[in-house]
Amino acid sequence: xxxxxLSLQSxxxxxxxxxxxxxxxxxTLMVSVLALLLALILGVFFGVMSTSSNPVLRGIAxxxxxxxQNTPLxxxxxxxxxxxxxxxxxxxxxxxxIYAVGIYHGAYIAEVVRAGIQSIPxxxxxxxxxxxxTYVQTMRWIILPQTVKIILPPxxxxxxxxxxxxxxxxxxxxxxxxxxxxxWATTGECIYGPPFLVCGILYFILCFPLATWGRNYxxxxxxxxxxxxxxxxxxxxxxSAS
Amino acid sequence: MRDPCVLCRVVLLTNNFLQIPYIGTCxxxxxxxxxxxxxxxxxxxxxxxMIKLSHVHKFFGPNEVLKDVNLEVKEGEKLVIxxxxxxxxxxTVRCMNGLELPTSGQVFVNGVELTRKNRTxxxxxxxxxxxxxxxxxxxxxxxxxxxxxxxxLFGKARKEAEELAYHYLEVVGLTDKAxxxxxxxxxxxxxxxxxxxxxxxxxxxxxxxxxxxxLDPETVQEVLNVMVKLASESITMVIVTHExxxxxxxxxxxxxxxxxxxxxxxxxxxxxxxxxxxxVKQFLGKILY
Ligand SMILES: Nc1ncnc2c1ncn2[C@@H]1O[C@H](COP(=O)(O)OP(=O)(O)OP(=O)(O)O)[C@@H](O)[C@H]1O
Ligand SMILES: [Mg+2]
Numbered sequence: 322x323x324x325x326x327l328s329l330q331s332x333x334x335x336x337x338x339x340x341x342x343x344x345x346x347x348x349t350l351m352v353s354v355l356a357l358l359l360a361l362i363l364g365v366f367f368g369v370m371s372t373s374s375n376p377v378l379r380g381i382a383x384x385x386x387x388x389x390q391n392t393p394l395x396x397x398x399x400x401x402x403x404x405x406x407x408x409x410x411x412x413x414x415x416x417x418x419i420y421a422v423g424i425y426h427g428a429y430i431a432e433v434v435r436a437g438i439q440s441i442p443x444x445x446x447x448x449x450x451x452x453x454x455t456y457v458q459t460m461r462w463i464i465l466p467q468t469v470k471i472i473l474p475p476x477x478x479x480x481x482x483x484x485x486x487x488x489x490x491x492x493x494x495x496x497x498x499x500x501x502x503x504x505w506a507t508t509g510e511c512i513y514g515p516p517f518l519v520c521g522i523l524y525f526i527l528c529f530p531l532a533t534w535g536r537n538y539x540x541x542x543x544x545x546x547x548x549x550x551x552x553x554x555x556x557x558x559x560x561s562a563s
Numbered sequence: 564m565r566d567p568c569v570l571c572r573v574v575l576l577t578n579n580f581l582q583i584p585y586i587g588t589c590x591x592x593x594x595x596x597x598x599x600x601x602x603x604x605x606x607x608x609x610x611x612x613m614i615k616l617s618h619v620h621k622f623f624g625p626n627e628v629l630k631d632v633n634l635e636v637k638e639g640e641k642l643v644i645x646x647x648x649x650x651x652x653x654x655t656v657r658c659m660n661g662l663e664l665p666t667s668g669q670v671f672v673n674g675v676e677l678t679r680k681n682r683t684x685x686x687x688x689x690x691x692x693x694x695x696x697x698x699x700x701x702x703x704x705x706x707x708x709x710x711x712x713x714x715x716l717f718g719k720a721r722k723e724a725e726e727l728a729y730h731y732l733e734v735v736g737l738t739d740k741a742x743x744x745x746x747x748x749x750x751x752x753x754x755x756x757x758x759x760x761x762x763x764x765x766x767x768x769x770x771x772x773x774x775x776x777x778l779d780p781e782t783v784q785e786v787l788n789v790m791v792k793l794a795s796e797s798i799t800m801v802i803v804t805h806e807x808x809x810x811x812x813x814x815x816x817x818x819x820x821x822x823x824x825x826x827x828x829x830x831x832x833x834x835x836x837x838x839x840x841x842x843v844k845q846f847l848g849k850i851l852y
Contacts, residue, residue, distance in 0.1 A: 451694075452711075
């Protein structure tokens, strides 16, 4: 493998097929975006539901989260792939991948959203109730907007994991980046080095900037919190007003 | 506390459904003892009862926090509630806007019984609240805090809502802080913004739960001044406070709560001059000197 990476010949062979890889990279990108969208919708929906005062709603949300978090993603992908045709859904491997990854990460995002909502002081919901906001209005206009900042770092962590986990599609035979790489490498001349290296780099350039941005944002939040608690902003404002 | 008898129930439900204030006394003894469904006070055929708690009991787990509280607040009345910590003052006030629902008994607001089902709409149109901890929305600036309910709940246009907000900011003397975020304001300023926010709902009732207890002694007065100003208007105010000077100035009536009951009731003067119970004398002695 090391020799192949150093061998100009194998790189030439690999690069001749670059279009195949570009296309597969596009598939991975598309799957990531769509699965993320699905995961966000499910995550906010079930996250809000798990903070409801209604025990049935809470139970449903708990069931979803626990089931999806405590079984392997690979198993879930296989189940979706093999079981969906039985109940009349004929969908391609790529779509199965989007659903499987989206639903799986939806469960994690639901937990992130729940923790975020619960970190907002209860006085906020009480103030909203005293003004006559309904539960949904309270979430929409008062609680969730305050939650966004807090949950952004763990949410980005989930995005990075989601991108990497789209590679589960390779196992059910969808042509994403992982599958294309493996396929290309194990057929014909069996050139492993260049495709796997490039595959890794492509995932890396998707994930690394995202993860870095998330970490920097978190640092910024922390610094700002220290800042506001150290500085007696209230006292200062008081002085300037009088 | 037992539920009203079958007949009372039917009358209550019918009136409630039709949103008619009702009056009358149940003479039946179906439920073991005479039960009154007569509740609201009328003057010249008009219901003047703004808030009424009727045989309200509230349990938190095994603790009975309110024990048969009966209380009527008339339209425009300024009622001050005092009493030692844990006596149920907050719980009483929170029953008036559905933040707590009584375990048994009834709450009427503006002639309508407050229930789990109607509390959001009823509260929206009749009352607002000012909290000890201000509870301003930190993600919105002062103007945003003031216009959120008018825009989202009362369907006002942004421009109209902002005019309203500036009007009430002027009342509390903070027009220059319209664009500031709550965390950059002092406690006294935050509480004045919270009062302006309550005013922006233009409700007949404003409930205050220890509005000055979280403030520095120097800033207490600026908030009290605003409240004195409000008291000259027709708003019905229920105020939990230990500021007896303020109570003397604005209150029509003071009630003293102890262990979940109303122990003594009277004018502010009555409490200053000749309170009946030793418990009350003792308590006033502590907070006045
Ligand atoms: N949500 C709750 N769950 C359990 N117990 C509660 C709850 N809210 C209040 N209590 C209890 O009910 C009692 C009365 O509380 P309440 O807050 O009404 O008293 P208070 O007169 O307002 O006192 P304070 O002056 O300290 O505010 C207290 O013993 C309190 O511990
Ligand atoms: Mg209290």
